[in-house]
Amino acid sequence: MSNPIYKTMGQQFGRRSWAEPWKIKMVEPIRMISAEERLEACQDAGYNTFLMRSEDVYIDLLTDSGTSAMSDRQWAGIMMGDEAYAGSRNFYNLEAAVRKYYGYKYVIPTHQGRGAEHLISQATITKGDYIPGNMYFTTTRLHQELAGGTFVDVIIDEAHDPTNQHPFKGNVDLDKMKALVDKVGADRIPYVSLAGTVNMAGGQPVSMDNVKALRAFCDKHGLRIYLDATRMYENAFFIQEREEGYKDKSVAEILFEFCSYTDGAWMSAKKDHLVNIGGWLAVNQEDVAERARNLVVVYEGLHTYGGMAGRDMEALAIGIEEGVKDDHVAARVRQVRYLGKLLLDWGIPIMEPIGGHAIFVDARRFYEHIPQDQFPAQTLAAQLYLDSGVRSMERGIVSAGRDPKTGDHYYPALELTRLTIPRRVYTQAHMDVVAESLKALHDERKKTKGLKMVYEPEYLRFFQARFEPL
Helix, strand or coil, X not given: CCCCHHHHCCCCCCCXXXXXXXXXXXXXXXXXXXXXXXXXXXXXXXXXXXXXXXXXXXXXXCCCCCCCCCCHHHHHHHCCCXXXXXXXXXXXXXXXXXXXXXXXXXXXXXXXHHHHHHHHHHHHCCCCCEEEECCCCXXXXXXXXXXXXXXXXXXXXXXXXXXXXXXXXXXXXXHHHHHHHHHHCHHHCCCEXXXXXXXXXXXXXXXXXXXXXXXXXXXXXXXXXXXXXCCHHHHHHHHHHHCCCCCCCCHHHHHXXXXXXXXXXXXXXXXXXXXXXXXXXXXXXHHHHHHHHXXXXXXXXXXXXXXXXXXXXXXXXXXXXXXXXXXXXHHHHHHHHHHHHHHXXXXXXXXXXXXXXXXXXXXXXXXXXXXXXXXHHHHHHXXXXXXXXXXXXXXXXXXXXXXXXXXXXXXXXXXXXXXXXXXXXXXHHHHHHHHHHHHHHHHCHHHCCCEEEEECCCCCHHHCCEEEEC
């Protein structure tokens, strides 16, 4: 059951604060370098926050992937690593944890989430296929395209509007699904690519009603559903909070039910599972599992380690259990909301409703005078670092990439700068610093000019592209 303390807070006494369900027993020093040093670091990195040295960053909100703080139990698990090449006991602990909390039958470890994306794409997609999904994610779409498929966005229209208050903006539009099936035929759709708390939409969740309806649609047309479960703990929390019939169910119970409507999942364990490295693919179909096991031996490692050390699988198995606890997920989401509410109070435009893992600043509204092809979200990420040493990342036109047929930029409706909160790492004081820096930039926003791209790699350009100020 969910923790009752979060149900009663504030009901009997006015304002009641909440606190994280952990205490700090080790710290890592951080430092703020001077404004002159930050400018030099930004120039050296080509105004791309991915190319900066971490030692030059004060508060690092680039990603929540692999950046969370592990617990004492996880660090103890590291010492229990069975580094046998085949049949490590840590794999069987991981397999048992995935089966217990997610419910899938066959579990294949990978070095991280994109390894699992690669396996499921190569195992199921043939050239000419179409893969519908509730908004693209960068690496997922690329693996689908490299396997010969074409991604088709079937998310509801509300997801593309930063101010729309729909509680489940990650939902699949079943009319769009029907239109795609009618157009290309069900036999050209290997699976539906469903993501929980949709990253590119600002961490927006999918409702239980929607996944049930999608399951019924897919059963009618003989389609499979594979889930990007990367941040499903947060998705389950939003269902608990917003959807009728779930307020008295635990995050673990909701997660298990949600996954029961899908045929498998891939996981970047570096998020929900609180580890620095790792991932997995899990499916219910023996034929898909067999193909994936054959491929994992080629690209990752034996099917009982998949590119991970035994010690990392043990920390991952422990992290699955720790991360799904209600008090942990509630505290995690509330810290994100704390930052978001500060920004909203100061009139700074962000993606609403506030998501579960990050604040997405609407750079299109923040810098209304900067055209999208002058990269306003990338500009804001650079300016935030220059002002306060805070590292964020772009989620807009740079991340969207180019149309492989025409070579033109994709122009996404959302032009966002993502402030991603690592789990169990920063305090509210750190969030205050971030918010105050954004307010200062917003107050002076009309003086800011955009960027031009001076280097563009072939794939996933947001990782390595370089820019210069206009």
